[in-house]
Amino acid sequence: MISGVLAMQGAFHKHKLVMESLGCKTLEVRTIDELLSVDCLIIPGGESTVMVKLLSENNMMDPLKSRILDGMPVFGTCAGMILMSREISRMNQDSLGVMDIMVERNAYGRQLESFETEFEVSGIPGEPFHGIFIRAPKIVSTGRMVQVLAELDSVPVLVRQGNMLASSFHPELSGDSRIHQFFASMVK
């Protein structure tokens, strides 16, 4: 199994290190050929506006969207989640529109409001998960098919819809690979 990490911009390297620590082969994805050769894909944190631009300018939006709709497991963190969302609240910004969630960018505030906290994740036994939220997007609504795996103050922060997993926080920065492990288990 080769797990791809979209490497247009952002924290792709940290995700790669976590997947490698789980024994996965990884590939940085910047081109259509690379996209077609991976079994799953992580869309990292970073700036969603930058990623959308680079994807569009390099004609990767549609191929990426079709691979996800064809069932390729995909995990979006922070900006990655924004990219996957059906709708971005109060912004005129493109997204892949594959996941039935509405998100609001920077809804937790500027960098001064970035924070760390702990919460339970359903399906992941043991200690609560330590989540790092950086200028994080908020999930403001979820569709019927979306399963909420973790919440913070009654707001979803980790959600799944079939082959798609998305988080407001950064599991790649917390030194705990359980959510990545969970994602790897979604890949057949």
Add this chain to the structure above:
Amino acid sequence: MTDKHWSDRQESTWKTKVGLAEMLKGGVIMDVVTPDHAKIAEDAGASAVMALERVPADIRVAGGVARMSDPDVIIKIQESVSIPVMAKCRIGHFVEAQILEALEVDFIDESEVLTPADDRFHVNKKNFKVPFVCGCRDLGEALRRIGEGAAMIRTKGEAGTGDIIEAVRHMRTLQDDMRRISSLPVEELMTAAKELGAPYELVLEVARTGKLPVPNFSAGGVATPADAALMMHLGAEAVFVGSGIFKSGDPAKRAKAIVQAVTFYKDPARLAEISRNLGEPMTGIGMAQLGDKDRLAGRGW
């Protein structure tokens, strides 16, 4: 002596500070002086903007004392974009830094481009909730700044020149220093720390990991997509572009090209395509023409 790295023992905000720096990797941070510039930068794919009153090339021309920007400029730029907004304070000027924190900028650059306020001491960056980026020319300087709390390092280069030679020199020096430290036996590291003028614990960490404990970006002299790609090859994890964009003939086009170049830096054919027809680059000042007193990189202690 604990087995944990220095960076694993920092207080909790450390992770969100360095985390934001992680998010900026593989991107381009652009100097902007107006909300219009900021919009152009964002539309071109900047991962963050640096709000300034003047770009470094104009600071050189204007002479005099270069200070923190008018808060009004910063606020207007914050209102005009959704990406992170950074701003600069003078070296050692912790009140300018406090003002920038009160403005809720996302990153503070304690920068040699502005006229230093203190000729011996930098800001104690650990006192702030906002993360700091600082310049360096070598490993010792980088580790002193990290020891003071910087969450990101950028090699200085020579701002406002459009000449890449200093950026290359500083990046190569930093990388060479790290390779050397990693190859030393433990008993030599205290003396190495003394020679570098760097905190011992950070020297130990670099010796074990072979890299800085915070992201390492490049600045000072990037004027073309090829310059940006060169710095990525040399070990930069992202690139700051100051005068290189808005002092060029077609800022929007050049900005977009530099963003692409940072993503596709390993693909020469793509770089050739990206570099076509960008209009005039900034005129620039060759380093050989620049007297010692006009060099900004020497500022910082």
